[in-house]
Amino acid sequence: MYLILTCQPYQLHGNQVYLTADRARQLRLLRNSLDGKFGQLTLLAPSVVDGSESALHADCDAGRLQAFNPANEEIRVEPVLQHILPNSPGHWKNILQSFTQSACVLQPEINSAADAVIADGIFQSTGVSHPIVLVHSDASSGDHHSRSRTALLRDRLTHRRCRRSCERLAKRSELSLFSSESSMRQYSKYARNSRIFCEPSISNDDVISEADLLKRLCCDTPSLPLRLVSHAPLENKYGVNLSIAIIRYARNFGANVSLDIYGQGFQRSELQYQIAKLGLTREVRFQQHASNATESLQQQRQYDAMLLTPVIDCDLQPFLSCYSSGLPMLGFDHSCFAKQIAADSAGIILPQHDLQRCGQQIAELELHRGQLIEISLSARQAACRHSRESWYAKRAEWTLDAIPRFPRTSLPDVLPSAASAQQHDPALSGLPT
Template sequence: MQRVRNSDLITETIPIRTYLLTIHVPFQPIAPRTVRLASDWARSLRLLRDSFGGQFHRFIVAAPAIPVDADWAEQKPVEFSCAAEGFEFVRLCQAGLRTRRFWPQAPAVYRRCRTLAAEATVVHTGMSDLFRPIGFLGFLAAYRAGVPTVFVEDNDVIAESDQMNADRHRWRWWFYSRMRSRLTRWVVARADLSLLKGPLLNARFSRFAKNARDFHDTSHSEVWVMPDAEVENKVDALPQSCTLRCVSVGRLISRKGLDESFCAIAAARRLGVPAELDVIGQGPDRTRLETMVRKLELGPFVKFLGGREYGKALIDELSQYHLMLFTSRFEETPRALFDAVAAAVPIAGYATAYVRSVIESESCGVLAPIGDAAGLAAQIRRLWDDRRMLIGLTRNAAGAGRRHAAERWYQRRAEWVNQIIASSGGQRSLPVGGEL
């Protein structure tokens, strides 16, 4: 703290600490100090704020804005009071712009990022989309201003692009993914802190990074994890269960692989397992998926429950299930893996790199080769026949839920961020009593 004498007036000053996020995740302004956000994003922002324990005076989110009269295609949004929550939202551009409409606005987006970065203590960015590189423009503005940077890469978009577009615009996507890889290498070599999620991203980029850390992006609270006594009640009831209750959580889009979950359930039933599947989520593929359920004659055994707001109620709802299915063929890093274990629900999934790393490190599920629905059905049958194995996986899942609670991961991240700020030295100041 500094003291400045001006004639007979002594003004005390305190350091201003501003956390700036430049990010592609949109917000929807609905009143001067109120926005709508996806419920899981609202949860993430609160966790970020709380992890610093009041060390930052301002949290600014610079992002695309959804028009006030537009519908949300994703999960049901929640209202977020900027004043009550301690956040400011800055519109960078309209959400959902096509590439040819974004780039004429890119210089203005960069100028806004540069203005905001000039007043920031740290800038948090990512790299989601080269066609509309909002996160990269934010990083570039912060890097040129000499502000400490946090770069977050939580999905292997390069492997994902290769997989999803192998037969469609192949050369275009090959070029895109290689350019993205080179740009990410450039960023991690300069970012003060790079958070890389999962084994593939760490293998791909950590050797180029100035300061890389592995992390998991969890959102469940430690107090949401099923208590030990309830876990024991759950496993005590497993030997008497007449139905294997399975669940899937996520957007209803083709890349999530729900088709293969249905095939696995159908195959498991043919093997004599009384398996049922509830689907939590919404999306454009619901009609197609419902048609597939009817064709597989699974109508009585598969239910579509619609979307849910993210929170403790979702974890409590998940806790009634015995198994969660993940059958995407693509390299993803689903947060729902940890929502499952928080609810003491083991996982049955395809052996993509991230899913395999979580299941093997935590002993909380079973794996099948990617695309092998029959193999997954055989694993489901194995669990049904060996209840002791299912009981062990259920207990392990609850333990993993506690170890990976969001508070623990966000606290680690806060410590890493404070280290890079301390290393950078400077902080801006504001008179005590001044408006933050």
């Protein structure tokens, strides 16, 4: 049995389970990648009973929730508490004593400082010695400007306790999966076996086919401009004005190039004045985002490459969105960008402090379209390597390497029923303990 321990609740309406779309997708990908090698996949999470049917339908219609049938999915969903969230290590200690009698692997999820109660519950459960796969995500910093000094001090203490619990849990875990390089740097020195595991935003179905990409590239002729696209807020600190200047330099070198900018912000009128002053009103345009994901994907596939601004050093997710459409990246010599481009061979590194040279390099790319074909195909291949399915296949491989065999295989893969567990364990009754 593979047990996922989380404080993120799911919703119940009658006997029907409702999960967020992200959670349902994660469970299916994990189930498929592990392929039953550690027994049945089981989610232990707080359940929230929603009595408002209209609100539930509204959440489903908006895509925030979706009905989930555990029996059809062959994924078990069990409530660790009903109506209230588990808020003490004692809750999780009792839960683990009830749900770890059969052989299993534990996957504690730490998504915020409050989730440290899961780690503390594991430490208090002296009888629990199962292999652990820690999944750690960076907590959102949030807006602290309006917080009182007492509240800030309390939050700081909570985060310090969480950090210490995560350090202990990383030492105890057979495999530690971190969502970012920052959390990897913070905890890898305590972990026996650490990996970066980002939750990808694209699936194999989102990636443009090679035939469609080649068709788009072969349709390009010298009479068509090199079509660049940029996504950035229209604010001073993001440097959209620098991207516009680069297009002017590229055209000065004879390049047939255009730029469409997607973004909102108070700097728009100032940027429109700059565009007019540089004589680029036909070549540089502001565009509106499509209303849904399908239209957005088709919109993105109209372009030849993504142009970052010299100020932005983006993480992996914007890369994946572009890669899925076969768009190479034109970015600047920031360390993270250079590292990613070197790994994927799917872009061009521009000098951050020499806009004229940037324009010259774009002009050279427009003149030698064969290079564009090469890096566009590399971008598509990188998208396939970084798809959800590929990342979960890597994760399964890491897990099997860390836990080579299912422990205590002689025991049956059976969970106690919710009814019997609640009769014997006050922590599962839905009442405070």
